[in-house]
Amino acid sequence: MSYTIVVGNKNYSSWSMRAWLVIDHFGLDYEEDLVPLDEADTRARLLAYSPAGKVPTLIDRGRAVWDSLAIIEYLAERHPDLPIWPADPMERALARSLSAEMHSGFQALRSACPMNLRKTFPFRRRGGRRAERDVARIEALIGDRIARSGGPFLFGEWGAVDAMYAPVTARLTGYSWPVSKVTLSYCAAVQQEASYRRWYKAGVVEPWVIPADEVK
Numbered sequence: 001m002s003y004t005i006v007v008g009n010k011n012y013s014s015w016s017m018r019a020w021l022v023i024d025h026f027g028l029d030y031e032e033d034l035v036p037l038d039e040a041d042t043r044a045r046l047l048a049y050s051p052a053g054k055v056p057t058l059i060d061r062g063r064a065v066w067d068s069l070a071i072i073e074y075l076a077e078r079h080p081d082l083p084i085w086p087a088d089p090m091e092r093a094l095a096r097s098l099s100a101e102m103h104s105g106f107q108a109l110r111s112a113c114p115m116n117l118r119k120t121f122p123f124r125r126r127g128g129r130r131a132e133r134d135v136a137r138i139e140a141l142i143g144d145r146i147a148r149s150g151g152p153f154l155f156g157e158w159g160a161v162d163a164m165y166a167p168v169t170a171r172l173t174g175y176s177w178p179v180s181k182v183t184l185s186y187c188a189a190v191q192q193e194a195s196y197r198r199w200y201k202a203g204v205v206e207p208w209v210i211p212a213d214e215v216k
């Protein structure tokens with residue numbers, strides 16, 4: 001039986017993107033319900049799926065799992081045969097640490113540079129020192145992981161941790177952050193991956209505009 005994954009606008013919804021990339025990349029059987037955010041009926045439509053009223057939400061056999069990281073962990077438990085996380089326990093713990101760091105951190109960068117796949121901006125200092133610190137930390141972790149894994153992804157092969165970092169690659173390139181070659185080639189690898197392409201192509205032609213996510 002197939003999953004239902006409830007997502008928001010592909011142009012803007014970075015949390016939706018993370019869970020969707022995992023379900024799509026690993027070829028799981030799913031249907032998608034895209035609920036446009038910021039519309040009059042958004043809240044009611046989301047509450048019909050889960051009490052949190054947020055995207056992403058995964059429905060499996062009539063039960064809801066919500067929050068991007070909880071969904072990814074659920075999929076990993078349901079499909080232990082799939083390399084959603086690295087096989088080695090220490091590597092897996094590190095991939096989870098990096099994913100949790102993304103899930104709960106980098107607020108300055110996230111709020112100064114909302115994901116907006118349709119747009120590319122010339123670089124300008126956004127989010128002040130805090131956003132710069134966020135970018136420096138992201139660059140450091142990418143540099144360290146690529147040096148150890150040999151790339152092209154953080155642990156060699158594409159996995160959940162790369163899904164967690166996919167939206168930040170869109171922020172780095174979309175807002176033209178002056179980052180290292182290693183960071184740029186990691187961004188390119190993530191953005192050339194087939195599921196990312198599918199998400200991106202659907203996102204950039206969406207008709208909806210969310211003023212709060214449109215920065216100058």
Ligand SMILES: N[C@@H](CCC(=O)N[C@@H](CS)C(=O)NCC(=O)O)C(=O)O
Binds near residue numbers: 015016037038053067
């Ligand atoms: N930490 C949550 C964040 C989920 C979230 O905030 N989703 C936003 C869109 S990206 C949402 O559902 N907004 C709808 C609303 O608040 O009405 C996750 O990882 O899934």
